[in-house]
Amino acid sequence: MAAPNPTHEKLWTPANIVTLLRICGVPLFVIAIISPWPAWLPVWADAEVWKSWIAAGIFILLAATDGLDGYLARSRGEVTNLGKFMDPLADKILVAAALLALIELGVLPSWVALVILCREFIVSGIRMVAASQGVVIAASWYGKAKTVTQIIAIVLFIIKDSTPVTTFSEVLSNHLYLISWAVMFVALVLTIISMLDYFVKAREILGFTKSARRARKQAERESAGSGEPDGCSGSGSLTAGQMASIEPAALETLAAEVLDAAKAAGLTVGTAESCTGGLIAATLTAIPGSSESVAGGIVSYSNEVKQAELGVKRETLDLVGAVSSQTAEQMAVGARAKLGVDIAVSVTGIAGPGGAAPGKPVGTVWIGLANAGITVSKLCRFPGDREQVRMLTVRAALEFLRDGIEGLEEAGAS
DSSP states (O other): OOOOOTTOOOOSOHHHHHHHHHHHHHHHHHHHHHSOGGGGOTTOTTHHHHHHHHHHHHHHHHHHHHHHHHHHHHHTTOOOHHHHHHHHHHHHHHHHHHHHHHHHTTSSOHHHHHHHHHHHHHHHHHHHHHHHTTOOOOOOHHHHHHHHHHHHHHHHHHHSOOSOOOSHHHHHHOHHHHHHHHHHHHHHHHHHHHHHHHHHHTTTTTTSOOOHHHHHHHHHHHHTTOSOTTSSOOOSSOOHHHHHHTSHHHHHHHHHHHHHHHHHHTOOEEEEESTTTTHHHHHHHTSTTGGGTEEEEEEOOSHHHHHHHHOOOHHHHHHTOSSSHHHHHHHHHHHHHHHTOSEEEEEEEOOSSSOOBTTBOTTEEEEEEEOSSOEEEEEEEOOSOHHHHHHHHHHHHHHHHHHHHHHHHHHHHO
């Protein structure tokens, strides 16, 4: 009997079915709010009165399924790529349909929809660019609050009296009108703030800022002939530049840069390591005075330790494996909480010589970073033997940590 393909993904999970039903329910909502269906039911005298309430009820029901499909996916360990694509798409379709319907009815001005929809397209583009570089930008509370207030505002506009309010006295006397616009104003402010938050988090990816030290190091690596400006990819044997970058003296210099940056910013750091087995923490603590900034490190070589000590979710390990962006990020978040530090770096990968999996050859390493405001990760593919992969991982993790600290320092100064 052939073994099941571990890379095959069940598409139509209960969560994905709920998401699909949300999309299919959008036309029903549009018909309920726009069409003159009360005229089709002469026997129902109050149909026109109930029209807005029925449309609002359908919208609320469809919006509520967003939380339901997320709960089903996480609780059943069935987070799929299809779901990751369909879920945000379904949300955007529902909100866009509601905004356009309200504009069609003359209840809402078109500029409101323009602001909201432009934000969604811009943020989707930023996340796509970040994902292409192996970086996952976590959603902030601004975005979650934006979604909730948008839903509430849309519901209020659906059920409020659609009679035009033209005078100041009418505005003051129509309390639901005032409440609807107050909530919509908050939603629009959060919409803009959450968009700017993505720009701040992705400023380096988008090329808005780059520390002089990082630029100098990149130039040094390129002049040394590494051929890999980001120091995070390659194949075959190590180049002379890569070999030089993992010499003890080079790693010691890099570790000192991390500690200098942490002291200057007043930050404490910690580590969570799998494939490196504590080498990152050892490199940092080999520097005299490191105790001022380094709180400690957690070596989570097994999945059990990743779960017990770092809070990595079992469904994450079952679905995408230990060597993944999700695991790296959860390790970094867990280390930061467990060690009580300001910023934590994590690594999980395949150092070899065995352990390769489809799509994850030897040398595949994910590096995670977490601070109070952002959790990110990046994918590295290192050449060389086991020891070389481990040392290249140490170097890349220290660079990622240093750049993360300097990014916080720059943000605090701006």
